[in-house]
Amino acid sequence: MINKELKEYIEKNIFPKYEKYYSHGMIHINNVINNVLMLADYYNLDKNMCYVIASFHDVGLNIDRENHELMSGKILNEDKVLKQYFDKNQITIMKEAVEDHRGSRKECPRNIYGEVLSDSDRDFDIFLLAKRQLATSLKNYPEVKTFDEHFERCYKYITNRINKEGHFNLWTNNPILVERREKFEKDYLNKEYAKTVYKEEYDRIEKDGTMEKIINYYEDY
16 A cells, blocks of 8 residues: 555656656556556565655656666655655665666666566557657657658667567566567567557657647657
8 A cells, every 4th residue: 555645745746747748758657657566566565665666767857868767766866755754775775776777778677676667667568669669759869750760760779679588678577577578579579560550650649739749848858
């Protein structure tokens, strides 16, 4: 059970920071929270700590995209209210977990909370991944002008994360996530199918005006 006052503090003071995020907005944050709490049950972890790391993990994106995990960890570490609920060691564990969450990281996170957060942050859903990846590509690569170029850049980025065992990495190898990964790999590694999914998303955001907002309004990169 999440501490009620802690949850209210995060909802009122941390979640609003994601209002101008698109690919890392509250849809993503809530997905990560749900994943983290599921793994907290599985591994018997502190649910309050898990809720905090999921809530803070991308909050520094609009400050420093390339090092957002370090900035997010810094924001968590310096949050005075959190110190009312957690001791110094717990704060350090959570800070390290946030710092270690990036999917491109090659070294194992320093603690189990980092492993759980990193695995929870993975989009083993091709439709959600298409939504988030295209937005990030549009925002970060304005010189890329066509759908085909955006798709190829996105596809290469994700497939470069396949490990030597032929899978997208999971630190915990949790059976629930492994099952999700298997379905995702079947979908995503069918490149023609993946391209169809991405094209449908690209056409949607181009038609409904979302693409313009991604480029000119939203602040995450």
